[in-house]
Amino acid sequence: MKVNVLRLDHRRVRDARITTHVCLTARAFGASKVILSGDQDKKIMENVRDVVKRWGGNFEIDYCKRWDKFIDEWKRNGGEVIHLTMYGEAVQNITGIIRESTKDKLVVVGGSRVPSKVYQESDWNVSVTNQPHSEVAALSIFLHTLFDGKEYEIDFKNSELKIIPTAHGKKVLTKYKNSEIDDQ
Amino acid sequence: MKVNVLRLDHRRVRDARITTHVCLTARAFGASKVILSGDQDKKIMENVRDVVKRWGGNFEIDYCKRWDKFIDEWKRNGGEVIHLTMYGEAVQNITGIIRESTKDKLVVVGGSRVPSKVYQESDWNVSVTNQPHSEVAALSIFLHTLFDGKEYEIDFKNSELKIIPTAHGKKVLTKYKNSEIDDQ
Numbered sequence: 001m002k003v004n005v006l007r008l009d010h011r012r013v014r015d016a017r018i019t020t021h022v023c024l025t026a027r028a029f030g031a032s033k034v035i036l037s038g039d040q041d042k043k044i045m046e047n048v049r050d051v052v053k054r055w056g057g058n059f060e061i062d063y064c065k066r067w068d069k070f071i072d073e074w075k076r077n078g079g080e081v082i083h084l085t086m087y088g089e090a091v092q093n094i095t096g097i098i099r100e101s102t103k104d105k106l107v108v109v110g111g112s113r114v115p116s117k118v119y120q121e122s123d124w125n126v127s128v129t130n131q132p133h134s135e136v137a138a139l140s141i142f143l144h145t146l147f148d149g150k151e152y153e154i155d156f157k158n159s160e161l162k163i164i165p166t167a168h169g170k171k172v173l174t175k176y177k178n179s180e181i182d183d184q
Numbered sequence: 185m186k187v188n189v190l191r192l193d194h195r196r197v198r199d200a201r202i203t204t205h206v207c208l209t210a211r212a213f214g215a216s217k218v219i220l221s222g223d224q225d226k227k228i229m230e231n232v233r234d235v236v237k238r239w240g241g242n243f244e245i246d247y248c249k250r251w252d253k254f255i256d257e258w259k260r261n262g263g264e265v266i267h268l269t270m271y272g273e274a275v276q277n278i279t280g281i282i283r284e285s286t287k288d289k290l291v292v293v294g295g296s297r298v299p300s301k302v303y304q305e306s307d308w309n310v311s312v313t314n315q316p317h318s319e320v321a322a323l324s325i326f327l328h329t330l331f332d333g334k335e336y337e338i339d340f341k342n343s344e345l346k347i348i349p350t351a352h353g354k355k356v357l358t359k360y361k362n363s364e365i366d367d368q
Contacts, residue, residue: 017202021318028315055315087347087354092336119352129336130347131212131239133324134205140312140321141328152276152313163271163314168303170271 002104003031003146004074005139008067008118009111010038021136022109023048027059029143030151031107034060037067038111056159071106071121079104081122084138085114088125095145098124107142109135186288187215187330188258189323192251192302193295194222205320206293207232211243213327214335215291218244221251222295240343255290255305263288265306268322269298272309279329282308291326293319 005026010019019036023044026034036044040063048061064070071081080103088094098105108118119125128138143151164171189210194203203220207228210218220228224247232245248254255265264287272278282289292302303309312322327335348355 014201017198018205021202021320024315024317025321028313028317028321051316087350087356089349089351090336092333116353119354122352125350125352127347127349128324129212130349131208131340132235133208133212134320136205136318136320137209137212137324140318141324144325144328149276152274156315163311165273165311165314166271166309167273168306168309169300170303172271 001102003107003143004033004035004104005031005107005109006035006037006067006070007109007111008037008114010036010041010044011111012039012041015111016041016044018136020044020047022139023061024051025136025140026143027052027057028151029140030147030154031143032059033062035062035064035070037064037070054160056156057154068117071108071118074104074106075121077104079106080124081106081108082124082126082142083108083110083114083118083122084128084135084142085110085119085125086127086130086132087119088127091126091128091142091145094124094126095142098126099146099148105146107139109139185286187291187327188217188219188288189215189291189293190219190221190251190254191293192221192298194220194225195295196223196225199295200225200228202320204228204231206323207245208235209320209324210327211236211241212335213324214331214338215327216243217246219246219248219254221248221254238344240340241338252301255292255302258288258290259305261288263290264308265290265292266308266310266326267292267294267298267302267306268312268319268326269294269303269309270311270314270316271303272311275310275312275326275329278308278310279326282310283330283332289330291323293323
């Protein structure tokens with residue numbers, strides 16, 4: 001099962017940091033690709049590719065102008081669509097059912113105003129609590145619930161940097177030096 | 185066990201949206217208070233209080249100029265400190281141990297550069313994956329893991345608005361109209 005994330009309605013200045021967090025969260029929690037819609041934003045795409053280069057793995061980032069056609073094509077190709085919204089069915093109740101199907105999943109993360117087509121055409125509208133908070137939090141919790149914690153075991157291959165978890169301080173392995181740095 | 189969140193090094197313009205997401209995520213996932221440090225930012229505090237007014241519960245927001253003194257005082261009062269950092273011990277391994285103590289918890293969420301004092305003086309440095317992503321995602325996953333899903337059952341009392349989870353569309357109960365709105 002491949003999981004991609006579609007970020008709707010990105011606005012270049014206003015959303016730069018939130019969208020970057022959406023992209024990096026998608027990568028860290030096991031999605032294989034993020035697709036941005038809205039404004040084209042080369043800087044974000046470069047930043048995300050730079051993270052992949054340094055921190056490893058095969059995560060991809062792409063842009064699509066017409067998100068509606070992208071969703072239609074995803075469904076035509078046999079994939080399923082999950083829209084994260086505070087109005088949807090509770091993540092803790094519905095994700096077990098979503099997980100039963102091994103079809104590829106497109107997780108749609110909205111911007112400020114999500115057209116009703118997204119609500120109607122998604123196979124599932126999923127809420128992570130019914131409170132206002134953050135698309136970044138919703139995405140991380142949904143992917144964590146979908147993958148059931150297995151995302152913690154992902155080995156991001158070919159990284160230049162690797163962290164060694166530690167109680168107090170920072171330990172980083174670098175590919176080239178192949179030694180520990182402890183700079184705190 | 186009371187859980188508060190301390191947001192370090194808030195910068196008024198650059199961090200406005202991320203810090204807002206940190207605050208709302210803290211609230212939605214069961215923290216009782218967020219304390220901002222760095223720039224003073226009345227607008228964020230008003231926005232968060234407005235969310236509490238409309239969506240219910242007793243969540244509070246406050247500001248402290250000296251985060252180091254705040255942490256010292258928290259510890260002097262018998263509370264424990266958890267710092268979320270990609271360099272820390274894995275959330276899936278350490279949270280069970282953290283949960284064993286019923287002492288009040290201060291969850292510290294960093295800005296761009298976190299002083300080494302935070303790493304040293306925290307009872308636990310906790311990582312949510314060892315990959316770069318988002319303090320918003322890290323906070324939601326940590327609180328979700330700490331509360332073990334019980335945060336989904338929080339009843340945010342005295343709200344003006346309440347969402348009825350639904351498969352397709354939007355259903356909102358309002359306190360005053362006491363009727364369903366279905367606007368999608």
